[in-house]
Amino acid sequence: MSTVSNQSAISRRQVWSAVASMAMCAAMLIASEFMPVSLLTPIASDLRASVGMAGQAISISGLFAVATSLIIPSVTSRLDRRHVLAGLAGLMLMSLVLIAEARSFEMLMAARALLGVTVGGFWSLATATIMRLVPEESVPKALGVLYTGNAVATSFAAPIGSYLGSVIGWRGVFWALVPIVAINLVMLLVTLPPMKTRASQDGGANALALLRRPHVSFAMLAVMLTFAGAFEVFTYFRPFFETYTHVGVLRLSVLLLGMGLAGFAGTYGASALIGKRLFHLLMALPVALAVVTLIMLPAGHSFGAAALLAIAWGAVNAAIPVAWSTWLSKGVKDKPESGGGLMVASIQLSIMVGAELGGTLLDHYSIGATFLSGAALLVLSAIVVGSGRRLRPAV
Known part of the structure; x- marks a missing residue:
């Protein structure tokens, strides 16, 4: 798993574009995971559930994130990390559509479980992917860029979600995230270089x-x-x-x-x-x-x-x-x-x-x-x- 060989194959500009795409993915994940907190009451009311039940649907993503994070390195050990990360972004996209269209508490739970898989998978592979994209001395800087996406979403997701929820409804808030995540999916496919991993190196x-x-x-x-x-x-x-x-x-x-x-x-x-x-x-x-x-x-x-x-x-x-x-x-x-x-x-x-x-x-x-x-x-x-x-x- 050589960073040097990766660097020789792609330009510096593409490397940092890939890091930026991952930062955007991190921001979308944080927004998707924590946006419902500011919309909990209308979600519960619309789905005829208690606020406590709606809270359980939100927290279930954490359980699936734990399970996914422990198994994804071995399950995807022979797959190109570019395709794995894009696939996880696709799952996030599917989850947002299902949340926006949820007509029952059970459907909301299933959609949040899908999001948990994305959360666990992305963050498990994020640091290793950064290590392969940039030289060793640039890893702290690249991780800083990645977590800037985290900071952006943490700062603005809840207040924006709360405001937009009052204007276009909670379903509209999640529909608004769909095209942004779709763009991010394309960006990941375009900017990330091929990154094949052998099971003997790590994934196994x-x-x-x-x-x-x-x-x-x-x-x-x-x-x-x-x-x-x-x-x-x-x-x-x-x-x-x-x-x-x-x-x-x-x-x-x-x-x-x-x-x-x-x-x-x-x-x-x-x-x-x-x-x-x-x-x-x-x-x-x-x-x-x-x-x-x-x-x-x-x-x-x-x-x-x-x-x-x-x-x-x-x-x-x-x-x-x-x-x-x-x-x-x-x-x-x-x-x-x-x-x-x-x-x-x-x-x-x-x-x-x-x-x-x-x-x-x-x-x-x-x-x-x-x-x-x-x-x-x-x-x-x-x-x-x-x-x-x-x-x-x-x-």
Whole structure:
């Protein structure tokens, strides 16, 4: 799996066009996955389901993402990665059409399951594909571009979805995404070079077998603690701002938009620092996120303070996936696709666990308990990372 041979076959312009196409695909995935959150009530009403049932239909994509991320490297081991990624984009397109046309709760569930397959497959292969497209020294920069697509969707999907939903209806919102994803599918086919993989190189490996490597086991533990802590807090920002800061819908939208826009700065900053400070960042970022989370509890009653802290939180949080993707490109260099699958499974599981834990604490105690628990998980992840020695592969 030689990056050098790939580079000699295609121009630098095509390489970065391919990276841009993948960034667009990442943005469409994030938008498709999280857009329903802002449309949950009308979806539930239209399909004659409870809001809780509609929420289950949304979360089912995470379960299918976990399963897909663990098996896709071996299932697609002999297939051209260009065709696999385009096929996953095609599944996303099909999912959006089915969601827009869903006339029953069951159809919505099936469509979300298809989207979960795309989410698990794309993110499992993304880092390995970037490693094959660009020279090793450009990998952090390319990953930064990829996660810029993530930041764009995180910033704008929810507010745009909420607004358009009131104008053209929730089905219209998903129909509006269909032509954009179709264009992205064509772009992937045009810009990505052929990338055939031999099973012996990576795809035949069992992702779970990588846990036998001590540095991978420690890394996955740190990943799960980091993302569980982050999403335990992130999932319940709305009730926090409503009860602590006492904001209405307009100010809440401003806070969430500011948090999302700050992700651009976090992504750029991580890309700039990560080359020489990777392990420092892996340890420092969750600590910084925990500190900001804890400061929110006493300071969150002021809108101005809450806004500044939300921006800081968004910037730090956006840097975390860039850092861990860069670790993957270095720590599991010989099995990047299997490693990517394992990381995606770990992240998706931790997101579900973090959201569930946060909700339980919120229901039985308070939003403060949710934030304290999330901060504790983030600090534990930093302890696991330590100096970074545990995360370095054995020589």
